[in-house]
Amino acid sequence: MSQDNSLPALMAGIGRQARAAAKVLAVASTDAKNQALRAAADALRSRGAEILSANRQDVAEAEQRSLTGAMLDRLVLNEARIDAMAKGLDEIAALPDPVGQEMARWTRPNGLDIARVRVPLGVIGIIYESRPNVTADAGALCLKSGNAAILRGGSESFHSSRAIMDCLQQGLRAAGLPAEALQLVPTTDRAAVGILLKMTEFIDVIVPRGGRSLIERVSAESRIPLFQHLEGNNHTYVQASADLAMARSIVMNAKLRRTGVCGATETLLVDRAAADSHFAPLIKDLLDAGCEVRGDAAAQAADPRVRPASEEDWATEYLDAIIAAKLVDGLEDAIAHVERFGSHHTDAIVTNDMAAAETFMTAVDSAIVLVNASTQFADGGEFGMGAEIGISTGKLHARGPVGVEQLTSFKYLVRGAGQVRP
Numbered sequence: 001m002s003q004d005n006s007l008p009a010l011m012a013g014i015g016r017q018a019r020a021a022a023k024v025l026a027v028a029s030t031d032a033k034n035q036a037l038r039a040a041a042d043a044l045r046s047r048g049a050e051i052l053s054a055n056r057q058d059v060a061e062a063e064q065r066s067l068t069g070a071m072l073d074r075l076v077l078n079e080a081r082i083d084a085m086a087k088g089l090d091e092i093a094a095l096p097d098p099v100g101q102e103m104a105r106w107t108r109p110n111g112l113d114i115a116r117v118r119v120p121l122g123v124i125g126i127i128y129e130s131r132p133n134v135t136a137d138a139g140a141l142c143l144k145s146g147n148a149a150i151l152r153g154g155s156e157s158f159h160s161s162r163a164i165m166d167c168l169q170q171g172l173r174a175a176g177l178p179a180e181a182l183q184l185v186p187t188t189d190r191a192a193v194g195i196l197l198k199m200t201e202f203i204d205v206i207v208p209r210g211g212r213s214l215i216e217r218v219s220a221e222s223r224i225p226l227f228q229h230l231e232g233n234n235h236t237y238v239q240a241s242a243d244l245a246m247a248r249s250i251v252m253n254a255k256l257r258r259t260g261v262c263g264a265t266e267t268l269l270v271d272r273a274a275a276d277s278h279f280a281p282l283i284k285d286l287l288d289a290g291c292e293v294r295g296d297a298a299a300q301a302a303d304p305r306v307r308p309a310s311e312e313d314w315a316t317e318y319l320d321a322i323i324a325a326k327l328v329d330g331l332e333d334a335i336a337h338v339e340r341f342g343s344h345h346t347d348a349i350v351t352n353d354m355a356a357a358e359t360f361m362t363a364v365d366s367a368i369v370l371v372n373a374s375t376q377f378a379d380g381g382e383f384g385m386g387a388e389i390g391i392s393t394g395k396l397h398a399r400g401p402v403g404v405e406q407l408t409s410f411k412y413l414v415r416g417a418g419q420v421r422p
Contacts, residue, residue: 007187011195014150015202017180018123022148025181026120030097032175037140040171041089044136047167048082054159055132062156070260070319074130075157085136085164089171092140092386098405099146113415118408120146122204125196126389127152127218129210132160137380137387138207139168139182144386145407148181150203152196154210155188162186197222207402209390212317227398227406229390231317232262232345234375237334237360239351240273244281246372247350251282253374254348256289260319262391263346263378267314268325269334272298275327286323296326314341331356335363342366344393346378367393367400 025033044051055077062075098118105115124147128134135151142149153161161184169179185192197206200223208218209229218226236254238247254265268286270279280302286293287305294309295302306325313324314337328334338347348370349360357371368378368391378401380388385403392398398406 007189007191008195010187011185011192011199012202014183014185015123015199017178018148018150018183019202021178021181022120022123024178025143025148026099026122026146028146028177030099032177033097033144033146034093036143036171036175036177037089037093038171039174040136040140040168041086041093043167043170044082044086044089044164047163048079051082051160051163051167052077052079054163057159058132058157065156067156068320071130071156073258073260075132075160077132077160081133085133088133088137088381088387089140091381092144092404095144095386095404097144098408103410110419111417112419115413115415116410117413118405119411121407121409123148123150123202124389124407125150125152125199125203125206125224127193127196127206127208127210127214128390129154129214130156132157132164134209134389135161135164135184136168138209138389139165141387141389141402141404141407143168143172143182145404147407148183150183150185150196152185152193155190158188193217194221197224200224207389226394227390227392227402228394229262229402230343230345230393232264232378232391233267233315233317233341233343234263234265234346234348234378235267235269235334235338235342236265236348236350236375237269237328237338238271238274238278238282239331239334239349239353239356239360240271241352241356242274242278242350243352244278247278248282248285250348250350250372250374252285252289254376255286255323256291256321257374257376259321261376261379262317263376264319265348265375266316266318266323267337267341268323269328269337270325271334272327272329275302279325279327283325286325290321292322294322294324298327299325317343331359335360338364338366345391346370346375348373348375367391 101118103116165184206224207227293306295306300306344366346368347366380401388401
C-alpha cells in the first residue's frame with residue numbers, strides 16, 4: 001500500500017478502534033483476560049501448521065533479501081518456539097493481575113484515606129523487528145495489564161506475525177472481549193511507522209524494540225513518550241578471583257547460547273592479574289566453538305587465531321558468533337570500560353570476591369547487573385514475569401524487563417468523610 005490518503009485513514013481507523021477497546025479492557029475482569037490468554041495459547045498450538053507455513057514464506061523472502069544469520073535466527077519459527085509462545089501466554093495468564101493492585105495506602109491526620117493503585121497505560125504502540133514471537137509476548141502482556149495495543153512488526157516477519165495475531169484475536173473473541181484490543185498494522189509500508197509515531201490522539205506510549213537505526217528513527221520522530229529498548233552491547237567481566245571453571249561455563253553460555261538475543265555478551269573483559277590463568281582458556285573455548293574473537297594485543301598473544309580489535313569493536317552489538325576481548329587493569333578499569341562503551345543494558349561480573357561484586361553492582365549503571373551468572377538471563381521470562389515487551393534501557397517509569405507491572409501507571413484514590421481544606 002502506498003502512502004496516499006488511504007494510509008492515514010487506515011491508521012486513524014486502527015487508532016480509534018484501539019482507543020475504544022482500551023476502555024473495555026481497562027475494566028475487564030481478571031477472569032476474562034485470563035480466558036482470552038489461555039484461548040489464544042490453545043489457538044497457537046492448534047494452528048501451528050498454519051503459523052509455520054506463514055513463517056516459511058517470511059524466511060524464503062528474507063533469504064532472497066540476504067538477511068544476516070542473526071536476523072534469520074530471530075525470524076525462524078519451529079514447533080518448539082511456537083510451543084514456547086503458547087507456554088508464555090499460559091504463564092502470563094497465571095500471573096497476578098496488576099490492574100487495581102494497591103501499591104500503598106495511608107491515612108492523613110485529617111482523616112483522608114489515600115490509596116495508590118495500578119491502572120493501565122491505555123493504548124501502547126509497539127514497533128519491532130524480525131522476531132515474530134514478540135507479537136505473542138507483547139500482545140499478551142498488554143492484554144493482561146489492561147492495555148490495548150497496536151503492533152507494527154518488521155516487514156520480514158509480516159506473514160508470521162499476522163498468523164500469530166489471528167490467534168490472539170481468536171482468544172479475545174472467545175472471552176467476549178473486543179478483538180480490536182490487539183491489532184497488527186496490516187501493511188509493510190514504512191510510512192505507517194511515521195504516522196504511528198504522531199498518533200497522539202490515540203496512543204499513550206510507544207515501545208520500540210530493534211536495532212540502533214530503528215531506535216534512532218523512533219526517538220527523532222515520535223511525539224509520543226517512549227520506553228526505549230536500546231541495543232544490548234553487554235559485557236562479562238572476569239575478575240581476578242573468579243573460579244576458572246565457573247568463568248568458562250558462564251562466558252560460553254553468555255556468548256553462544258543464542259547469539260542473536262539482546263542479552264548476549266558482546267565483550268569479554270578479564271583482569272590482567274588473571275591473564276596467565278584465565279585469559280587463554282576462555283579465548284580458546286570461544287574459538288574452538290566457532291566464535292570469532294577480536295582482541296587487544298594480549299588477546300592476540302594468547303591465541304594466534306584472534307583478530308585485532310578496532311575501536312569500533314568495543315561499541316558493537318554483534319548479535320552473531322563474534323566477541324571482543326581485552327585485558328583490564330582491575331575492577332575500576334573494567335567499570336570504566338563498561339561505562340564508556342556499554343549500552344546500559346546488561347553487564348555481569350564473575351568473581352569470588354563479594355566486595356568486588358558489590359562495587360560492580362553499585363557502580364555499573366545498567367538496567368541489569370549480574371554476579372556469577374550469564375547475561376542471557378536478561379529476559380522477562382527468566383525474571384518470573386512470564387514474558388517481556390522488551391528491556392528498557394531508559395530511566396523513567398520502566399527499566400529492565402518490561403512486564404505487566406511496568407505496563408501500568410497509577411492513580412490516587414482519596415476517600416473522605418466531608419473534609420474541606422482550611
